[in-house]
Amino acid sequence: MTCTKSTLIEKISETFDQNPSQSKEVLETLIEIMKSTLASGEDIMVSGFGKFQVIEKSPRKGRNPATGDAxxxxxxRVVTFKCAGKLKNRINEKIQ
Known part of the structure; x- marks a missing residue:
């Protein structure tokens, strides 16, 4: 199951015993901060979780899939995510 924005709002509400509208405002604010930070070209590092990084992609040859034209x-610019070691270990501990 995918964790959606509404699922996150629900979990924040339950965890901090606040109404969903407050939780939604907190989550929306966090997302806006992340968007503006990444749009300005800065990285976001969350200790124990990972790093969101903006990378510049060079021009490249491609092909139109509909026509086959080059x-x-x-x-x-694209956003990449590199998982922190702690998160990687937590994800993989159920496999072993």
Whole structure:
């Protein structure tokens, strides 16, 4: 099952015993801070969780899948996530 924004709001409400509208406001504020930080090109590091990083992709050759025509894809910025060791260990402990 996928954890959605509404699921997160529900869990925050239960954990901190607050109404869902307060929890939604907190979550929306956090997401907006993350968006603006990443849009400015800064990284976000959450200790024990991981690092969100903006990476510059160079222009590259591509192909239009509908027509098969070759084309050049422009440079762009993408967000990557690198998992922290603690999270990686927690995810993998159920496999062993």
């Amino acid at each position: 084309m050049i894809l422009e440079k762009r």
